Amino acid sequence: MSFPWAKHYEPKQPLMRWLDEKLPLPRLVYNAIGAGYPVPRNLNYFWNFGVLAGAALVCQIVTGVVLAMHYAANAGVAFGSVEQIMRDVNAGWFLRYAHANGASMFLAVVYIHIGRGLYYGSYKAPREMVWLLGVVIFLLMMATAFMGYVLPWGQMSFWGAQVITGFFSAIPLVGETIRIWLLGGFAPDNAALNRFFSLHYLLPFVIAGVIILHIWALHIPGSNNPTGVDVKGEQDTVPFHPYYTAKDGVGVGVFFLIFAMLIFFSPNLLGHPDNYIEANPLSTPAHIVPEWYFLPFYAILKSFTADFILPAKLWGVLAMFGSILLLFFLPWLDNSPVRSANYRPTYRWFLAVLVVDVLVLGYVGGAEATARNVMLGQIAAAYYFAHFLIILPLVSAAEKPRPLPNSITEAVLAKHGGTSPAQTAMAG
Amino acid sequence: MATAENTIPPGENPAPYHEETHDPRRRDFINIAAVSFAGVGAVAIVLPLINQMNPSADVLALSTTEIDISKIQPGQAIKASFRKQPLFVRNLTPAEIAAADAVDVSSLRDPQTLEERTKAGKKNWLITLGVCTHLGCVPLGAGEGENKGPFGGYFCPCHGSAYDTAARIRQGPAPKNLTVPEYAFNSDTVVTVG
Numbered sequence: 001m002s003f004p005w006a007k008h009y010e011p012k013q014p015l016m017r018w019l020d021e022k023l024p025l026p027r028l029v030y031n032a033i034g035a036g037y038p039v040p041r042n043l044n045y046f047w048n049f050g051v052l053a054g055a056a057l058v059c060q061i062v063t064g065v066v067l068a069m070h071y072a073a074n075a076g077v078a079f080g081s082v083e084q085i086m087r088d089v090n091a092g093w094f095l096r097y098a099h100a101n102g103a104s105m106f107l108a109v110v111y112i113h114i115g116r117g118l119y120y121g122s123y124k125a126p127r128e129m130v131w132l133l134g135v136v137i138f139l140l141m142m143a144t145a146f147m148g149y150v151l152p153w154g155q156m157s158f159w160g161a162q163v164i165t166g167f168f169s170a171i172p173l174v175g176e177t178i179r180i181w182l183l184g185g186f187a188p189d190n191a192a193l194n195r196f197f198s199l200h201y202l203l204p205f206v207i208a209g210v211i212i213l214h215i216w217a218l219h220i221p222g223s224n225n226p227t228g229v230d231v232k233g234e235q236d237t238v239p240f241h242p243y244y245t246a247k248d249g250v251g252v253g254v255f256f257l258i259f260a261m262l263i264f265f266s267p268n269l270l271g272h273p274d275n276y277i278e279a280n281p282l283s284t285p286a287h288i289v290p291e292w293y294f295l296p297f298y299a300i301l302k303s304f305t306a307d308f309i310l311p312a313k314l315w316g317v318l319a320m321f322g323s324i325l326l327l328f329f330l331p332w333l334d335n336s337p338v339r340s341a342n343y344r345p346t347y348r349w350f351l352a353v354l355v356v357d358v359l360v361l362g363y364v365g366g367a368e369a370t371a372r373n374v375m376l377g378q379i380a381a382a383y384y385f386a387h388f389l390i391i392l393p394l395v396s397a398a399e400k401p402r403p404l405p406n407s408i409t410e411a412v413l414a415k416h417g418g419t420s421p422a423q424t425a426m427a428g
Numbered sequence: 429m430a431t432a433e434n435t436i437p438p439g440e441n442p443a444p445y446h447e448e449t450h451d452p453r454r455r456d457f458i459n460i461a462a463v464s465f466a467g468v469g470a471v472a473i474v475l476p477l478i479n480q481m482n483p484s485a486d487v488l489a490l491s492t493t494e495i496d497i498s499k500i501q502p503g504q505a506i507k508a509s510f511r512k513q514p515l516f517v518r519n520l521t522p523a524e525i526a527a528a529d530a531v532d533v534s535s536l537r538d539p540q541t542l543e544e545r546t547k548a549g550k551k552n553w554l555i556t557l558g559v560c561t562h563l564g565c566v567p568l569g570a571g572e573g574e575n576k577g578p579f580g581g582y583f584c585p586c587h588g589s590a591y592d593t594a595a596r597i598r599q600g601p602a603p604k605n606l607t608v609p610e611y612a613f614n615s616d617t618v619v620t621v622g
Contacts, residue, residue: 166562169564180483184481185511186491187559284586302587
């Protein structure tokens with residue numbers, strides 16, 4: 001499951017030897033994230049973001065478990081209990097701001113992690129399963145983030161719950177029944193708040209479980225690298241520990257610096273003032289927008305304004321879910337045998353356009369629904385789907401990749417002015 | 429498909445049993461029967477686990493509301509609460525009724541006349557849920573001075589759906605007219621909704 005030259009776990013201390021015979025947990029850790037896992041020697045800082053996502057999950061679980069000791073999931077007192085956490089609980093303000101901004105940090109590093117996978121072709125064979133599990137984690141994160149946002153029971157919480165559960169009412173015939181079943185009532189209320197709290201507590205542990213599968217699936221072929229070229233021999237790798245534990249440590253430090261800046265200097269930068277007004281089922285805020293990390297998907301939802309065979313509402317919901325489910329098919333939509341965009345001159349440009357396109361969608365998702373913004377959103381949404389369904393298959397068929405290095409070591413040496421690599425034709 | 433059971437005539441001693449020649453074997457049958465029994469039991473346990481998600485009795489108990497409409501002047505509307513959802517009760521002016529009647533019903537996205545959306549002889553009382561049929565926001569237009577939208581009825585600020593004076597969808601992403609709940613006039617001034 002690993003390279004043959006991987007170091008073997010050999011406990012020296014009698015106690016560790018005894019433990020290794022009874023329960024080889026230290027061996028598992030050693031082989032997973034210790035010196036027993038050989039990693040390509042040329043990883044750049046974009047490879048920090050998996051570990052950063054793990055760190056963010058740990059922060060969320062720790063702060064979340066503590067917040068749950070003070071929070072009351074009852075529609076009558078939930079808003080008040082959050083205010084009590086903010087004002088009265090010792091360090092409560094810190095825990096809540098860390099948890100709320102921690103969600104943003106988690107999604108931010110995961111978006112960069114996904115972008116890394118797109119740029120360096122980490123979704124391609126033999127790592128398709130790693131990618132598929134990653135998309136599952138992303139979906140679970142979105143569900144968890146949404147339900148967590150409902151818990152403070154402010155205006156944005158309530159109307160977010162109303163709008164998002166409203167997606168299900170777009171399903172023909174049974175939609176309204178499903179919506180009432182999900183909410184346990186005709187509108188978001190105590191029943192919905194309680195079940196959201198229960199699931200919000202549960203899902204992070206499900207995410208942790210899928211992350212274990214994600215890492216397990218990753219360790220079968222081993223990590224990808226910026227050249228996208230397979231590891232050819234021992235000279236191409238270094239042990240994960242101490243080389244990448246150290247490099248990841250740098251990233252973790254920067255991560256916590258930015259996290260601390262958010263918590264201590266602008267804790268409400270990414271929130272909405274309306275969520276400090278208690279939920280009122282009889283009054284919708286003038287401008288409902290989701291948290292920043294959902295804005296591109298919200299823009300896709302909003303871009304369907306006319307019925308076409310199916311109602312516009314159903315199209316919007318299908319397109320929004322489709323925009324994520326599409327990622328499950330990515331490994332088979334992109335047929336280019338070259339992984340890294342560094343050697344794919346055409347794909348590289350289209351990927352840059354896609355990033356801009358998603359940023360435009362994010363802007364439209366948060367903007368007022370004026371005629372100009374709706375048009376902009378429709379174009380950007382159409383491009384999003386065109387990128388994956390039309391452009392990617394065509395580019396991967398037509399593109400002439402740049403010559404790949406023979407090995408990771410050759411690429412590393414060439415970069416540092418060593419022996420000039422013998423240029424080769426594209427792999428495969 | 430022949431089973432071990434129906435190859436034995438009733439009332440006779442079974443012939444020497446050759447396990448290999450029968451497919452499925454008796455043991456297979458016992459396996460299938462046991463797993464099926466456990467499966468039925470598992471389904472029986474799953475049902476209450478699914479059903480507990482449905483609205484509970486106390487939520488359903490709030491499903492009727494009485495509303496006094498005596499103080500609503502023509503042209504005015506009130507917001508009440510029905511099943512924890514907003515309810516709009518609107519006293520239409522003759523001009524608003526005329527505007528609703530002037531529309532060609534076949535041109536509507538969700539074709540309905542004002543008569544179909546009100547009670548006989550009470551055509552001025554338009555009672556609808558205040559829940560946009562798009563994604564459930566509360567449309568504006570029931571409160572004093574709120575934006576009634578381009579068709580003089582209700583306007584949803586979330587995604588720009590506009591409803592006319594019969595609360596029918598005329599513009600924007602919502603697929604249906606504002607829902608008319610079940611209701612009855614107890615007297616000229618009291619309505620029971622639900």
